[in-house]
Amino acid sequence: MTNKITYKQFGENAILIEWKPIIDKNILSDIITYKEKILQSDLEYLDIIQSYNSLTIVFNFKINNVKNKIFKLQSIYSSTLEIEKKTLYKWEIPVCYDLDFGIDLQEISNKLKISIDKIIKLHTAPTYTIFFIGFLPGFFYLGGLDKKLFFDRKSTPRLHVDKGTVAIGGMQTGIYPNNSAGGWNIIGKTPIDLFNANKENPCFAKAGDEIKFRSISKEEFYQIEKDITVNVFKIHKTLKYD
Secondary structure, three states: OOOOOEEEEOOOOEEEEEOOOOOOHHHHHHHHHHHHHHHHOOOOOOEEEEOOOEEEEEOOOOOOOHHHHHHHHHHHHHOOOOOOOOOEEEEEEEEEOOOOOOOOHHHHHHHHOOOHHHHHHHHHOOOEEEEEEOOOOOOEEEEOOOHHHOEOOOOOOEEEEOOOEEEEEEOEEEEOOOOEEEOOEEEEEOOOOOOOOOOOOOOOOOOOOEEEEEEEOHHHHHHHHHHHHOOOOOOOEEEEEO
């Protein structure tokens, strides 16, 4: 690994490890590998928090010797420890872009001077990468949104955004896994569950997986919703690589 990274104390009991501040798949791969090395090491820690370009290592004690802890982390990073490559998938997420769900589509269309049909095509065209999961349990932070769809967040967030809402905020797109307040621009809705605390694996996807949006009609939306309630719907996935 050759990425330039920096280390600094973050509060009394954490160390922040940072990569170049960009959304980049190579950096993501480096972060995932580093995180796996830490998980397999003998380092005692409380939590590891991942973002687009950082890892925060939280300890359950006050760090008295930061240099020693950083040296330990640097040693883990440069180690030749063999990391088992995780199986990664591409998940197909059905989204209904009907105006009853995509309540901000018309505003986006007007301001960007792009037709709604074109917005849908641009949104469903890319294969998005999940960089990390946060904000809410099951909220995917995705990379890959077409620059033509970049659109500022709302100055005043809504107090309620429905579970399954698909939205655009700045340079990102995402799905609200639960009912929540939110300031992103709503373009559609998916009937699937992104997070289910009752399942053994509450969130079906992970960092490094990919997402592909598929446009569906309102009829398909409600049919999938019914299928989910009787547990007969399965999210379509394909193997990314082993």
